[in-house]
Each structure stands twice: as C-alpha cells, then as structure tokens.
Amino acid sequence: MTDPRDDDGSADAFSWDGDDDPTLVSGGRSTPASPDLPAGFTAVGKGSDRVRRSTGERSAPGGAESHDVAESDGARRGADVALVALGVLAGVYALYTVGWIVGGMRLQNVAQFLVSPLASVPAVWLAVLAPALWFAGTIWFTRGRPLWQRFVWLIAGAAVLVPWPFVLVGTVGT
Template structure:
C-alpha cells in the first residue's frame, strides 16, 4: 500500500510538485517539529509595517519597518466604508454634472438677456466639467492624506457645486 499523493480522490497535472508535499513524510513515526521550539533568531530580521505590534515569544526581536520615502507616500488600500463613501459621493458628482447640463440647457432661452453666445457655451461646459474635475482633483491630491481630509474636501465640493439652474428651474421649467 502506498502512502503518497496518488491515493487522493482526484489527481491533477502538477500534483507531483515537491513544494506541495510540505509537512508530509513517508515514515508514520516521524512527528513534525514543534513550532514553539523554532529558533527565535529567525524573527530577528523580520520587520513590521507601521501600526502593527509583534506579540508572543521572540516579539522583542522584531523591528519596525523603515519609514516610507516621501516619493511613495501612498497610504494603504481603502477600507469598505471609505470605498462605499467615495462611490456614493462620486455618484453625487456625476448627478451634479448631469444637473448642470439639464439646467444649463434650460437657460438657453434666457441667454440673450444675460451673456453672448460664446460666453454662455464656454461657461456651460466649464460648469458641467466642474464636479468631475473637483472629484478627480480631490481624489488624486488626497491619496496620502487621512480619510477625513478626503471626505471634508468632497463634502465642500458637494456644497459648492450644486447645480443651481436645475434646482431653481428644474427639468420641466416653471
């Protein structure tokens, strides 16, 4: 009777890879080494990132990682709450851009009384692009900042970039 991996229910191409046999032995009396008896010096070269603390046996020999250089000051990946919040605010900014298009086009009838045609078209498209540019600028410039800084600037943009023509006149017009 064999004790190898050929007795498995399924066998796949590459199952004979020696790295897959970690911890198995042909001798049933051979016991695996106790992890508590591991050499403490192996942890001496380990480094932990900022914010992490080593605990347990040999934790005093674990050092902290070196501070990242300022050229690569990106923070870690966004958490679930931050990702959802940025997505919701991104949707608000997309709706603001649509609101500026609809409200600005509704004002075309009043345009001759306000400004010339070239000035109106330029300001209309700047107003449409303003929410998109604000969101992209805040998102890119606050990559290394804390989450509350990013949300403070995004909230300020929500207050400042309200599509007033759409709010006051609406899509139908009064």
C-alpha cells in the same frame, strides 16, 4: 499511471492532499527563517509566531499583540467607512455633473437672450466640469493631510456646486 502514495488510487488535481509530503522537493526557493513584517500589519495563520515586526522585535503570541490587533481592527473599520463615504461623495459629484449637463442644455434657449453664445457655451462647459475638477482637486491637494480635511472640502463642494438650473426647473419645467 497513479502515484503509489495515493491510498485509493485516484489522484485529484484540485486537491491539496499531499502537500505536506516529506518526499516533495521545494522549487529551489529558500524562505527566510524569520521574515520581517511592515509596521501596521499583523501576521495570522500557520507560522505567524515566527514573523517579526519591522522594528526587529518578535511578535508576542497572545497578550501583547491583542492590543495591537484591536487598534488595527479599529483603523481598518475607519478606513472602510472612509472608503464608502468617499464613494458616496464621488457618486454625488457624478450626479452633479449630469445635473449640470441637463440644466445647461435647458438654459441654452434662455441664455441666448441674455448673453452671447460665445460666452454662454464656455460657461456651461465650466459648470459641467466643475464637480469633477473640485473632486479631483480635493483628492490631489489633501493627499498628505488628515482625512477629515478631505471630507470637509468634499462636503463644502457638494454644498456649493449644486446644479441649480436642474434643481429649480428639472427636466420638464419651463
């Protein structure tokens, strides 16, 4: 049986037609007349002129809000760039971990002539874990600090933790 409100008699379950039908009953939820929006967010779309900022002021449609939108777009772009840069540095640290694994395995034959295996095995494991520990420690200890400090520490770690055994010898050299 079809709904008499359908014009052509076919009801499509994936259609949004009829959502503005005045005979539809709301699910019992009442929405506030003017919801508050947290600071730093911008309401867009239908009904965005009724949304207030968390300070209690109504957002001005047009002129006054356009400056805030430009600032939030710039901040969003900066956050996007920071996220991509953080991902690239995380990849560098992951490659450093692999480099220390390969380099440490290559050094085990040479290290047994210089140092006891009791000392060289923990040193190799510490070298393998150092990039991950540096990355996690930098993220942890720079939580409340400016973003540039986090990147300074991550770049410094990328310079300090280079897997020299892998860089100098590689996977096939002696």
